[in-house]
Amino acid sequence: MADWPDGVARHVLERVDSTNAEAFRLAPHLSGPAWIMARRQEAGRGRRGRPWNDPPGNFAATLVLRPTGGPGEAARLSFVAALALHDALVALCGPQIRLALKWPNDVLLNGGKLSGILLESSGTGGSMTSLAIGIGVNLAAAPESEQVEAGAMRPVSLLGETGLTITPEELLDALAPAFNDWARRMENEGFAPIRQAWLARAARLGETILARAGNTRIEGRFDGIDETGALILTTAGGRQAIPAAEIYFSEG
Numbered sequence: 391m392a393d394w395p396d397g398v399a400r401h402v403l404e405r406v407d408s409t410n411a412e413a414f415r416l417a418p419h420l421s422g423p424a425w426i427m428a429r430r431q432e433a434g435r436g437r438r439g440r441p442w443n444d445p446p447g448n449f450a451a452t453l454v455l456r457p458t459g460g461p462g463e464a465a466r467l468s469f470v471a472a473l474a475l476h477d478a479l480v481a482l483c484g485p486q487i488r489l490a491l492k493w494p495n496d497v498l499l500n501g502g503k504l505s506g507i508l509l510e511s512s513g514t515g516g517s518m519t520s521l522a523i524g525i526g527v528n529l530a531a532a533p534e535s536e537q538v539e540a541g542a543m544r545p546v547s548l549l550g551e552t553g554l555t556i557t558p559e560e561l562l563d564a565l566a567p568a569f570n571d572w573a574r575r576m577e578n579e580g581f582a583p584i585r586q587a588w589l590a591r592a593a594r595l596g597e598t599i600l601a602r603a604g605n606t607r608i609e610g611r612f613d614g615i616d617e618t619g620a621l622i623l624t625t626a627g628g629r630q631a632i633p634a635a636e637i638y639f640s641e642g
């Protein structure tokens with residue numbers, strides 16, 4: 391297994407409300423990037439203000455950093471995070487595991503939702519002071535279908551689907567170096583290799599999918615992602631690019 395990356399702090403907490411919330415509380419006191427993991431997360435947040443359900447044994451962690459790459463960096467980093475999580479899981483579970491990526495950054499296992507990634511930023515006037523990349527993975531248990539919204543993807547757990555037991559610490563120690571490797575690759579070579587690697591792992595490329603842009607739903611053939619990470623759909627009305635990753639601004 392690769393070593394923990396130099397210059398990145400590692401905090402493991404017994405319990406927390408939300409690792410993203412904790413990331414913003416800690417951010418002013420940090421001198422560099424940090425991973426914050428909690429063994430129990432009691433008020434995890436999902437996208438669009440939804441609660442994230444966290445049974446014991448699941449992975450809940452946030453990487454907090456100060457972005458330096460200008461506009462669009464958060465969206466690009468959300469693809470880096472999904473790729474890193476995919477690769478860390480393959481390294482721990484073996485290549486036979488049936489993982490795929492769902493735009494913009496879900497990791498699916500056997501077609502169900504294994505993980506979720508929530509990016510939040512703090513800052514004023516459109517400039518980001520801190521970016522929190524929060525990652526939840528159903529290692530041990532997934533919520534029942536009745537506990538998630540009607541029409542949501544089927545939640546699955548690693549243990550339930552494969553019988554494999556991976557601890558949150560093991561995943562953190564594989565994920566942090568994987569994230570660093572892909573982030574360094576992007577620094578050196580730009581978004582192109584990230585885009586290519588993401589597409590190589592994407593679910594349902596070339597198939598008809600339904601995407602949500604704000605309150606509208608758009609159906610079309612999934613024809614890839616562009617150089618900003620926007621979803622490319624070919625619809626009855628022509629080609630549409632749906633901007634990548636919704637970023638939520640928190641206080642501060």
Ligand SMILES: Nc1ncnc2c1ncn2[C@@H]1O[C@H](COP(=O)(O)OP(=O)(O)OP(=O)(O)O)[C@@H](O)[C@H]1O
Pocket residue numbers: 436437440441442443444493496503504505528532533538539541542543544545546602
């Ligand atoms: N541990 C969990 N595993 C899977 N889903 C969960 C979990 N906890 C809560 N959920 C909720 O289940 C729903 C599943 O998310 P899903 O990705 O299918 O929908 P979405 O986020 O609305 O859609 P999209 O990914 O297309 O934006 C969300 O409401 C999510 O917050």
Ligand SMILES: O=C(O)CCCC[C@@H]1SC[C@@H]2NC(=O)N[C@@H]21
Pocket residue numbers: 407408409410411433434435436437440442449450451452505506507508523524525526527
């Ligand atoms: O809705 C989603 O798909 C995103 C879920 C993100 C959950 C993770 S768990 C660790 C981090 N802390 C939070 O409060 N949320 C994210």
